[in-house]
Amino acid sequence: MAEPLAPGATIGILGGGQLGRMLAVAAARLGLKAHIFEPGADCPAAQVAHRTTTAPYEDAAALTAFARAVAVVTYEFENVPTAALDLIEAHVPIRPNRRALAISQDRLSEKRFLQDLGLTTAPFAAVDGLDDLQAGLDAIGTPAILKTRRFGYDGKGQVHLATAAEPATALAGLDGAPAILEGVVGFTREASVIAARGLDGQVAAFDPGENEHRQGILRTTTVPARLTKPQATDAVLLAGKILNALDYVGVIGVELFVTAQGLVVNEFAPRVHNSGHWTQNGCAVDQFEQHIRAIAGWPLGDGARHSDVTMENLIGDDIDRVPDLARAPDTALHLYGKAETRAGRKMGHVNRILGPAR
């Protein structure tokens, strides 16, 4: 195993949104510096990072200079172009590794990977055309969801099929992109596990959170989730199974459906995850620091929770509630420094401390 990064070393982060921003702050807390690579100007992470490179992912010279200036590279989003990763990896390790990224970038690979691990997923079928879709609908039934295999997030790139009628229309909605048909899973609640694996293979998980989505976007996460003890144990174990199978280093977010038949894995994100923001006010070591610890080769925090927390996202005009939220007791504000408010845009979040951990 490589030596842990010494204080003063620089972490490279691809992406300068709110996740990159909170990763940069966590790195600083450990005496490490953050260098952001982000195509967009005035990104949230630049406000707290030691250095920022503003360049497109196609700028080979900028990417190379970035890779040479940092000790390790991580990312805040899944859709980093492959060519950019190739350039970076010639100079410096990428953590979590390329395989984790490649699998999670493609819903079909992800489902197959999970299935091969013996984990339960929604029924699914690859869809490369109308014939596939028809066959998938015959096998899976409706309701079902047709999703692009790549580049979907927050409910984008998805078509709901309440019935098997008009499959061609559904397919047209995806502009011919390679797709996957997924059966809709009936669930009692949605949960997620934020877990981490260190460079030495150590695994640590935070307690599962219970998620509430609205229009495909996460609204709240509450910890602890209302799970039975076996369900909570299963959630943590399956996250560990995924981490080990991928020889993963860093934090992963695994989204779950809780059903009468057990836990169904919806998807995983090879990065810090919105449903783990509660850890900032519930744990001594939060998910951002946990990720930095892992990719820097440091020991992981144990994931212990001191307080129960509800995290609520501030989306679009929710930002207008900040003056009231600033007055609320036991409430921690986390705003992202985004200059422009847009509908559906994540502007910040609040963590409400509910009381000592139960």
Next chain:
Amino acid sequence: MAEPLAPGATIGILGGGQLGRMLAVAAARLGLKAHIFEPGADCPAAQVAHRTTTAPYEDAAALTAFARAVAVVTYEFENVPTAALDLIEAHVPIRPNRRALAISQDRLSEKRFLQDLGLTTAPFAAVDGLDDLQAGLDAIGTPAILKTRRFGYDGKGQVHLATAAEPATALAGLDGAPAILEGVVGFTREASVIAARGLDGQVAAFDPGENEHRQGILRTTTVPARLTKPQATDAVLLAGKILNALDYVGVIGVELFVTAQGLVVNEFAPRVHNSGHWTQNGCAVDQFEQHIRAIAGWPLGDGARHSDVTMENLIGDDIDRVPDLARAPDTALHLYGKAETRAGRKMGHVNRILGPAR
């Protein structure tokens, strides 16, 4: 009252050490930007601040440009040159105000101010020469401490007098600087209160912490302090008295001696204070955010504590303990990103979460 600063506004901070660094991070959490003014290169705060001006306090052009680029100016240390403050105040408010700064810069003014408020201090006498010192020793007795009126911190600029012999030698140790003789207060423990006052006059205090010093430097703060209920109430009330008397805006740190006769005020710092670092892992709103809220005209947090905490400073070679501390449960690391370790230098601190607030 002025409008609260809107997200995106910039806070100017004089001083780029660890306090400036943690203030910058707190500002970012509220969606505000931090602009550091610091003479030294590669300062800790620059690693997390939106902008940094590296210039001496005598550089009028740099100070003016800085003042014009920010919405309000605060400071992380007491000894900002007066001329620099004059230049800044021509353009932008300074919070906490000049009077608070002037009083706390001078141990004699500070003691007289506290005495005028009816608060108990150590017995003291102004010392401008040998005659004053002799008269002071006659009145106060020994043991006593001869301190420079200005520019002392962490035990520097102080001479302990165990007996009244050789006063000339003691005075020579201060190089002729204006001084104050203070009687030594017998105390059972040392405590401090971190309190804040908003732009609207609202006052909020964190629970008092119990401090342990070694060689004049703070080693640990533990919350709650072992105080009687009346003592804890007195501590908070006297902090409020000081804040109101100064028409103060921001966080103040008030150091106290706990004696059989009641609380004796040692000194106050018109800024966030080392003995308030525990709030980072004990409260939803920590002292750094509380200070930013106050100077930005935002509502204050209520100071409520969710967990009991012991803060321990990492001084000099203590930094070598980081690999072990990173493995310790319920322990939050806060490192300052200082490139060089020196004896007596504050390199970071750890907050140990002891359990739910009692």
